[in-house]
Amino acid sequence: MxxxxxxxxxxxxxxxxxxxxxxxxxxxxxxxxxxxxxxxxxxxxxxxxxxxxxxxxxxxxxxPVESGRVIPDVSPLDPLDILRQDHQLPALPQVFLELQQAISSESTSADDLAEIISQDPGLTAFLLRMVNSAFYSLPMQIDTISRAVTVVGVNQLSTLAVGTSVISLFKDIPEEVLDMEQFWKHSVACGLIARRLCRITGQGDPERAFVSGLLHDIGQLIMLQAEPERVAAVHAHARDKDTLLFAEEKNLLGFDHATLGGMLLRKWNFPFVLVAAVLEHHHPKISQKEAEPALVHCAETIATGLGIGSSGEFFVQPPNMDVWTSMGLTPERIDEMVEDLDEELEEAFQILIKQ
Structure with a gap:
């Protein structure tokens, strides 16, 4: 460039x-x-x-990153070997499992969802903070989960609850390889930008877009938990060669973090649209009927291009130009995308990560 x-x-x-x-x-x-x-x-x-x-x-x-380092070789890895090691995967809380059943059931009512969420005081508190924040900018104060479900919607709030409840599972990852505060800032920014793109373009669902962006790099976290030394070596190789991180993952490991993240969400029985968004966020399928993979793909390019946070990737990924063009992005629309983004990001970050 x-x-x-x-x-x-x-x-x-x-x-x-x-x-x-x-x-x-x-x-x-x-x-x-x-x-x-x-x-x-x-x-x-x-x-x-x-x-x-x-x-x-x-x-x-x-x-500056120190030069002259000895970078260890990296041997290939089967992603299924990571997912088979259940003892290394975070344990899913009961409320998460119940939310999963609720989100996949067409008969879930507002009262059902409110009852499930209310079992977890932490989830209840932070969802209420989210609903009362600039994320929704509602004209009234929402003080109960039942009211939140009524105002926001059953599917919308259940998607938000399922997606954001995952964050608490990954708070003990060591920061030797990845600055976790910067990682989550990048992830929250991707979610917010995907949500803004959704609303500007009229494509997809705002909550699903947000959660898809929030979780798009979850495969990185699983890699860090299961293979921290191997991941550190892959990051070092990518920086040393000036290559895209996900490309170097595929080159050295045989798969990238998007593939592993999609496999994990599939194992956890996440809705297809969220699985697809995580799986395809570097390479969205043109034939994909759901909008969220394209939204997250473009949101990641925008978040990295702005320099917000870091997932460990140094370079701005080249977007699929058919997908990028389909967003109707113009300089004016980019301005609209980033207007007051820092303020919204800070508020959302405080609610989701610093809770």
């Missing part, structure tokens, strides 16, 4: 040298974007200003 597409505007509140440093970094991150359209150029411009401000606030995140 040419230098002049990365930053091409003013940043009066940012020191010129910091803008130049951010621009140089963004040129590297956009390495695989070969023929950017005007919306991608606008994304890069906004990303440069966002990264420049983050460089000022958190310079330690941008320290």
């Amino acid at each position: 040419a230098d002049d597409t990365v930053y091409n505007g003013s940043g009066d509140d940012i020191a010129p040298e910091m803008l130049e440093a951010a621009k140089a970094l963004l040129v590297k991150r956009y390495k695989y974007i070969k023929k950017p359209d005007e919306s991608m150029k606008r994304l890069a411009w906004i990303g440069a200003t966002h990264v420049a401000r983050d460089m000022v606030a958190s310079p330690e995140r941008y320290a």
